[in-house]
Amino acid sequence: MRKTPELIVALDVGDLESAAKLVEQLYPTVTLFKVGLQLFTAEGPRAAQAVQARGGRVFLDLKLHDIPNTVAGAVREAARLGVEMCTLHASGGRAMLQTAAQAAAEAGSPIQLLAVTVLTSLDARGLEEIIESKLDVAAHVVRLASLAREAGLNGVVASPQEIGLLRTALGPSVSLVIPGIRPVWAATGDQRRIMTPREAAVAGADYLVIGRPITAAADPLKATRRILDELRATA
């Protein structure tokens, strides 16, 4: 039987009170919560601590990208905060990724480092504008993900369409963390290349990152239960 992917709810809010309210509504049905740039910029480490104080685990999505020493320092602090997952841009290069992986290993906490490859908001033209040459986006995603894996990272954040490609390239042990998920009954919003939770589970996702279909629902817990039922039906 296939393993059901774990749900991560994105706390894309601007203050501690709203974040805490969502965690209180959803825990323990959901135990893993994403603290991203908005909430972390507004509230700092208190955001992660507020999730943890209510029993939750934290996915710190800050998409780190800087010189190796600076990124390693941030990874050490994330590990000290007790977060379970943390993201970095694979395009920071081998030395940055390796130094980060080493910092995580030395921190002695089980923090998973996840690579961001090509932002899903970039298409072939957008990518070409940055790197000044024609490039196959899918090939570039695989190249960056492979580099991250070689450097010792644990997984990759990827669009639903990239699951098959990355699983084939990287094998079964890599964690695939997948946003861009929309149940059929939820509004698409600004997401484009989407899959339903069930489709992403069948494709082989390990974690599904879901924000607005849950956080903007009239009843977030009911929306969560509906998604979990849909996922269990695929197992």
Ligand code: C5P
């Ligand atoms: O509300 P929604 O379900 O679209 O939220 C998806 C979450 O996943 C957001 O926090 C967004 O920043 C994040 N994300 C994404 N696409 C990526 C990487 C992260 O939607 N490629």
